[in-house]
Amino acid sequence: MKLKKKVRIGSKIKKIHDKATTPYRRILRAKDVSIEVKDNLRKQYKTLNIITLKEQIDDVLKRLKPTKLG
Numbered sequence: 001m002k003l004k005k006k007v008r009i010g011s012k013i014k015k016i017h018d019k020a021t022t023p024y025r026r027i028l029r030a031k032d033v034s035i036e037v038k039d040n041l042r043k044q045y046k047t048l049n050i051i052t053l054k055e056q057i058d059d060v061l062k063r064l065k066p067t068k069l070g
Contacts, residue, residue: 002026 001017008014027033027041 001020004016004018006013006015021029024041024045028038
């Protein structure tokens with residue numbers, strides 16, 4: 001959650017946050033990012049497979065942190 005603003009109420013400060021979104025969604029909402037970049041991101045996002053990504057992450061983690069059995 002991104003901090004939008006802080007509001008002082010007496011001696012207390014109230015923090016107002018933006019809705020929780022992924023970095024991908026934030027980039028798509030950004031006005032300063034070109035349409036070409038957004039289109040490329042959309043194409044790449046459509047090709048992603050969550051199961052394959054999870055398996056790849058697990059493989060890397062196994063190599064980084066070997067565990068001792070027994």
